Amino acid sequence: MKLVLRLLGYMRPYLVYWVVSALLMAVVGALAAFRILLIKPIIDNVLSAASSPDKVLNFVIPHTHFHLNLQVLLPHRVHNAWTVVAIALVASAIIKSIADYLGTLMANKAGFGMITDLRNDLYNSLLGRSSAFFQRHTSGTLISTLINDVERVQAAMATVMSDFLQQFFTLLFMIGVVIVVGGRMAWVLLVFVPIIVASTRRVGRSVRKTTRKGQDKLAEIQNIVQETIVGNGIVKAFGMENWEMNRFRRAADRLLMANMRSVAVQSISSPLMDALGAVAIALLLMFGRDRILHGNWTIGTFITFLAAVIVLYDPVRKMPTYYNAFQQAVGASEEIFAFIDAQDEVWERKKAINLKGFAGLIEIRDARFGYEQDGVCKEVLHGVSLTVKRGEVVALVGPSGAGKSTLMNLLPRFFDVTGGAILLDKHDVRDLTLASLRKQIGKVTQETVLFNDTVRNNIAYGQPDVPMGRIVAAAKAALAHEFIERLPQGYETMIGERGTRLSGGERQRLAIARALLKDAPILILDEATSSLDTESEAAVQAALGNLMEGRTVLVIAHRLSTVRRADRIAVLEDGCITELGSHEALLAQGGTYSRLYNLQFGEGEVAMVAAGEGIA
Helix, strand or coil: CHHHHHHHHCCHHHHHHHHHHHHHHHHHHHHHHHHHHCHHHHHHHHCCCCCCCCCCCEEECCCCCCEEEHHHHCCCCCCCHHHHHHHHHHHHHHHHHHHHHHHHHHHHHHHHHHHHHHHHHHHHHHHCCCHHHHHHCCHHHHHHHHHHHHHHHHHHHHHHHHHHHHHHHHHHHHHHHHHHHHHHHHHHHHHHHHHHHHHHHHHHHHHHHHHHHHHHHHHHHHHHHHHHHHCHHHHHHCCCHHHHHHHHHHHHHHHHHHHHHHHHHHCCHHHHHHHHHHHHHHHHHHHHHHHHHCCCCCHHHHHHHHHHHHHHHHHHHHHHHHHHHHHHHHHHHHHHHHHHHCCCCCCCCCCCECCCCCCCEEEEEEEEEEEEECCEEEEEEEEEEEEEECCCEEEEECCCCCCHHHHHHHCCCCCCCCEEEEEECCEEHHHECHHHHHHCEEEEECCCCCCCCEHHHHHCCCCCCCCHHHHHHHHHHCCCHHHHHCCCCHHHCECCHHHCCCCHHHHHHHHHHHHHHHCCCEEEEECCCCCCCHHHHHHHHHHHHHHHCCCEEEEECCCHHHCCCCCEEEEEECCEEEEEECHHHHHHHCCHHHHHHHHHHCHHHHHHHHHHCCCC
């Protein structure tokens, strides 16, 4: 019930549309009842052999004092009973069609509007999550929730809702006609109500469970597809197409089984309603015949009653389908609201400080960080302390898995420390607004992230209104302008998903141009040149030199030749800083840094490197 109420809460901004739609659908239901009630005067008065064309045509609701002379509603020259009936039928059909069209339009406007709001809320929630959240959930699961689960809710709240409103009001008015016309005969139908309600609720609960399982299997397929598309090069290189195809088929078979279980449950409703309807009509025919023979009913009254029951049967038959659709929506919304409500490790405090700019000091005080694995907290950083002054270049080196990238991810709060603190100008980063904190930090990583957009928009990411002159200036500083000019449409060239139409060095220089345009005072370089060939690395090194000028820089690199001109070098081992000093000082100590440096270059090459290479 909480999920249902929460979904209904999204209707609130569109309440006017829902009310207008409901009123129009009420008109549709009323006119459907009106046309059924016309059957009696047509049969008893118009089609009767004893009737005359000039006979007064009264619209009467049985067992009530209501009657209406239909000729009064038309001009005096239109008094023929046949003509009056024809006009009444055509006019009611036209009005009903217009009301149906406008009601459907209003319901869909409201339904699609609320679904758009729900989708936006979910996407906004995902964007605000920490890196830990994305490590816990696969991209296929998140995409499936954002697309498929929302689609399930949309089917119920937009597509099905308009039809439900129409059938609901038709049901109400037809119940009224059946009771008014049939009198005590209508109570026969009450026998079937408990059976319909009980079976619908039981089927609905099963549908909700099977829908959730089906959505989970669909997310599994999407995850496989996403992995194989992104890693298509590896799949081909290892000749794993058949293995991946078999993996996909197994997942598709699991989805098929889940869907068939769902269909098997849902398909019970329609045959059950058909069987109950047939029994009900057979009983009414039997009782109706006796009433006609005893003179209690006219033929017109009986046919009106029977027609009302038959029309009533259609919405009754569809109600389980609507209920199943709403149960599917509730089942799908469980995952949606679970992601929206998930408690994140990184959150912005109330009355957080808006940092205007970076004045000059980064302090890492006894920073600790750990993550949970199999219910046990595994600590990665053990009391790391480091101070970086404005304009200083500090390099972090050490073996893989030492915690270098983890430490740098704590500064922009991709993760939060589990102990100690990180301060920016004496402010704990957890006390700052996320937007103002991250505005101070630019980042260039080994894995360059570019979007399937133009070169211009990738450089100006997050700054759509920046002048073209500044974009070109950033590209020139990043040594990217020349190759951009050689592209088919220059800065308006689409670069493909993840920039696949560019080389590794070109992608990296676009990332540098993007960081230059952001003009953040703090720069993090995380293995920025480790995946490049020698020629590309030389171009990127030069571009990085332009980017680093006048900034506070934190460098992570495995190639120790790229960090020798750093002001200080920190050696990180097993989550702790074991050495700290300049390149020359650390070599003189003969510790881990000296050992790693000699391993990379050999004693004979150290002098050559010391003579010629710069920093990245």
